[in-house]
Amino acid sequence: MGRRPPLPLFSCGLDLANLAVASGLLGRSWDAVSQLQGQVNAEQRHLSSPSSSSSSVAFQEFQHPEYTIVAFNALPIGISHLQEQSDLVPWSEIPRFHFLCSENIPSFSLNEQRFLYLLDASTTIRPLCITFGSPLLGDNGFQRAVSQFSAWNCLLHVVHKDDCFPRLWLQPHGEPSSYVPFGAFLLCSDSSGACFRAPESVMELLLANRSSTESGRNQELRGFHYGSIIERLEGGSICKDPNSLAEDEPDSFKAGIIAQVTAVDLAQVQLSHRPWQQNVNAQMEKVSKSEEESATRIRAAARSNTSSKASDMERKIFMVHLEWYKKATASDGFGYYDSYKSKPKERDHRVVTYKETLKEYWQRVVKESEKMPQKEGAWLRQGWLYGGNTYRRMVEPLDIAEYYAKGNRNYLTEGRSKHYILLEKWLKENPQRPAPCNSVNSRREKVSSNILTEDSCFWAHVEEAVISGRLLKSGGPDLAVEREKLVEFEQYVMSLLERYAVSSEIFLEKSSYMKWWREYDEEILGKQMMGASHDSQLAQFMRNECYHQ
Structure with missing residues (x-):
């Protein structure tokens, strides 16, 4: 069977414009801005020196049953003054926007003087920001940073x-511009409009009508009156003209772009003459190409999201398999860490697939999160953060088992995957991290159940303690160093035990921890290799079998 041909693309700019107008959001937003502007103007009339006695930006909330509109209004500023304030400011000089920098976008610039306000990206409700006649605000880096932040x-x-x-x-056309559009643009004429998203096409269309608006550049403008325009748009539907110049265009996407440009009434960008297939206006070609590339990226992102949902289901199924594996190996007396390390049964080999698939999934999630602009303590959404750390506590012991089964040492400094380190770090930095339970009974209950050990590197510490014990018994050159490592391990284990932060499976008779303890107690403590005065709180705990209580 041959590959299925790709589905055709269609431009939906007219439909999006219709949706924006029909929703009533544009009219209500403009009404809020106009009401606020009226209040600001009234206040200005009572001030002798407005520019020095009041803020250049005012804002006010307007409540609606389904949503809240936060309107902002800037004082009138002459174009000549705006031109004086047209310099871009590097991100390093604007602390509020440092979090937008990422591995993909290490720097950007924007016009701080005209950047009035953008809603806080950490809000749990995604805001819709609508501007009316706003000047461009940032460079290409800023556009890319904003676009990759959902x-x-x-x-x-x-x-x-x-x-x-x-x-x-x-x-002008042909000259590089420091400013680049970002977000979607609803370009409109007096009676119709269409939406465009690609920065390149928006720039082409903004420049298309430049010559007709060059006059009066030094006047003080109080803003284009969008209220009457929105009223006219609401009074009729934005739809394709049956006599549209696009009727002979065979390419469905390009035909849609032609209809959109025609709706905006930008004659300078319309096709030069027929037939379309042979003579296409260069500007129209740029607009169509950039919009098609943007639509293709959006389609790819939607497919990736669908694929990601399938991966989520597979991830959950594999975690269930690992939980079953953990319980099944406990009945054998040595737990899932030691079972995976020696792999005596077929089920141990099946777990390799679960582990590697989960590891690949979370490595990709962490890598993508690293590249995205973030605020400190908000690298992953709450559910993802806890899911990722549950995965870490379940799967990292299996990585440790493989590492030491190959005869390696120093897992913490030489073998640990970066994504484990980051998941643990982000959990500790999380401002909404739940406080540890202080109830002794609940903590004891936590250990008695088949839960995961809090420190996913516990078994690496055990393996290093086994190595230190053997080096101490062999009479190596650094006995003092090995003794110190064993003392630190004792203290480490006791700190976990006191917090009930370990799974009861570490006390299974055949586990690596219990093997270490018996060897340590009989051959090291029993022969006073730690010193005659060594006082071991862990030894008392283990000899009295307090873990059974």
């Missing part, structure tokens, strides 16, 4: 084709 992707800029503010800092 909580900042709900940005809609409403721009009339004759409004000069949005194109203020763009350079």
